[in-house]
Amino acid sequence: VIRDRILSVLTPDHSLQGRHILVTAGPTVEPLDPVRFLSNHSSGRQGYAIAASLAQRGADVTLVSGPVTIPVPPGVRRIAVQTAREMLTACEAALPADAAICAAAVSDWRAKQPAAGKIKKTADGPPSLELVENPDILATLCRSTRRPSLVVGFAAETDDVLDNALAKRARKGCDWLVANDVRQGVFGATRNTVSLIDESGVQGWPEMDKMHVADRLAERIATFFAGSSS
Amino acid sequence: VIRDRILSVLTPDHSLQGRHILVTAGPTVEPLDPVRFLSNHSSGRQGYAIAASLAQRGADVTLVSGPVTIPVPPGVRRIAVQTAREMLTACEAALPADAAICAAAVSDWRAKQPAAGKIKKTADGPPSLELVENPDILATLCRSTRRPSLVVGFAAETDDVLDNALAKRARKGCDWLVANDVRQGVFGATRNTVSLIDESGVQGWPEMDKMHVADRLAERIATFFAGSSS
Numbered sequence: 184v185i186r187d188r189i190l191s192v193l194t195p196d197h198s199l200q201g202r203h204i205l206v207t208a209g210p211t212v213e214p215l216d217p218v219r220f221l222s223n224h225s226s227g228r229q230g231y232a233i234a235a236s237l238a239q240r241g242a243d244v245t246l247v248s249g250p251v252t253i254p255v256p257p258g259v260r261r262i263a264v265q266t267a268r269e270m271l272t273a274c275e276a277a278l279p280a281d282a283a284i285c286a287a288a289v290s291d292w293r294a295k296q297p298a299a300g301k302i303k304k305t306a307d308g309p310p311s312l313e314l315v316e317n318p319d320i321l322a323t324l325c326r327s328t329r330r331p332s333l334v335v336g337f338a339a340e341t342d343d344v345l346d347n348a349l350a351k352r353a354r355k356g357c358d359w360l361v362a363n364d365v366r367q368g369v370f371g372a373t374r375n376t377v378s379l380i381d382e383s384g385v386q387g388w389p390e391m392d393k394m395h396v397a398d399r400l401a402e403r404i405a406t407f408f409a410g411s412s413s
Numbered sequence: 414v415i416r417d418r419i420l421s422v423l424t425p426d427h428s429l430q431g432r433h434i435l436v437t438a439g440p441t442v443e444p445l446d447p448v449r450f451l452s453n454h455s456s457g458r459q460g461y462a463i464a465a466s467l468a469q470r471g472a473d474v475t476l477v478s479g480p481v482t483i484p485v486p487p488g489v490r491r492i493a494v495q496t497a498r499e500m501l502t503a504c505e506a507a508l509p510a511d512a513a514i515c516a517a518a519v520s521d522w523r524a525k526q527p528a529a530g531k532i533k534k535t536a537d538g539p540p541s542l543e544l545v546e547n548p549d550i551l552a553t554l555c556r557s558t559r560r561p562s563l564v565v566g567f568a569a570e571t572d573d574v575l576d577n578a579l580a581k582r583a584r585k586g587c588d589w590l591v592a593n594d595v596r597q598g599v600f601g602a603t604r605n606t607v608s609l610i611d612e613s614g615v616q617g618w619p620e621m622d623k624m625h626v627a628d629r630l631a632e633r634i635a636t637f638f639a640g641s642s643s
Contacts, residue, residue: 217571218518218595219453221445252482288448292539301571301595309522309546314539341447341531365448365531 198405200241205280205331206234207287207320209249211267215312216298223288224370227251229337230286232397234259237284240401245277249287267293267317274320275327282333282404285321285357293317325356333358333407335400339365345378345385352380361400379403428635430471435510435561436464437517437550439479441497445542446528453518454600455569457481460516462627464489467514470631475507479517497523497547504550505557512563512634515551515587523547555586563588563637565630569595575608575615582610591630609633 208230235256348362438460465486578592
């Protein structure tokens with residue numbers, strides 16, 4: 184691995200030169216009031232590693248990111264957002280793109296009506312929290328008139344991982360789907376075990392560093408574009 | 414300020430030597446399922462600065478902290494927790510203490526029944542999220558048979574800051590209450606404007622660094638104990 188990385192630094196890779204790639208990463212944060220929010224445990228590590236890997240191959244990378252604590256990879260343009268709706272707006276503004284890699288863990292729901300002031304604890308008991316569905320960023324990009332040639336989705340699952348992922352790929356209309364089982368503390372970890380689903384079926388990848396998952400995916404994306412332009 | 418800090422480093426302060434002080438800091442995180450959670454925007458900065466300041470004065474500091482991204486101050490024993498119930502358990506296990514400084518932003522509510530697996534998005538629309546009240550850590554410490562001699566609460570408010578804070582002090586039974594207005598982006602910021610409420614009334618402090626707020630509070634705590642032991 185170290186040898187590979189030294190070689191990759193010494194031998195600049197231009198396989199994605201001239202390609203604009205949109206990457207989403209991190210969680211979204213959905214306010215309930217000015218103090219409280221609904222979110223999820225995405226650390227952004229896998230998405231940031233992918234953005235870094237694509238940029239190393241010469242791609243022009245727009246990284247639309249929820250709040251995370253990791254630095255922006257060199258050569259990547261980051262657009263910071265909080266909510267799913269902000270993320271969708273930023274993604275649509277970033278089009279056209281040759282590819283979109285949707286690694287963010289977008290909140291499926293948000294509070295129907297966030298309170299303008301801090302919700303007070305009262306004797307009446309907890310407030311009832313009415314949720315509404317957030318826009319589906321992956322599906323929206325897939326159905327866009329400016330759909331990128333390649334759209335890659337991610338599915339973090341805890342149960343029936345492959346079945347859920349296969350169904351998600353079909354439902355969303357994305358080209359590839361990267362599925363992972365998040366039961367075993369993947370959030371914030373440096374390693375990941377994923378399966379890649381495309382039109383030909385399921386490919387299970389061995390457990391590896393998130394950076395390595397990113398390299399392998401970036402390589403596959405470069406191959407896709409090498410094929411499509413030849 | 415710089416001169417003060419240099420002097421404080423050069424002249425070791427032992428005014429809280431032999432005192433065990435419990436500090437809580439950061440948000441709590443309340444799971445909805447293995448992926449999603451309810452939390453708040455507390456960065457932990459003010460609580461960590463207080464823990465650091467007390468330790469610099471020789472106190473034996475137990476810092477019970479929700480998930481934050483700031484390092485543990487030198488000489489401070491940190492106990493990391495996620496939920497309000499874990500925080501309460503850790504606080505009770507840390508007793509006896511001479512003082513408790515409750516700077517954490519404890520979630521008032523949690524999901525009644527967190528799901529064991531990731532909640533799926535269905536055609537039926539968003540799940541209904543039933544909340545229940547969390548234990549009140551500040552009030553519980555105040556009513557404990559092992560109540561610390563000095564209990565300090567915090568109130569982050571967006572409306573009627575002083576009225577809410579005065580009512581909170583009376584309701585919880587704490588000795589001092591530090592109130593701040595969190596409308597203007599205090600979360601994660603380095604500066605803070607607080608009021609200190611005690612039995613004699615309200616004292617407004619000017620805007621200053623959170624580290625300075627911490628120093629001033631630690632000094633007041635040292636004065637309290639100097640008075641009580643003489």
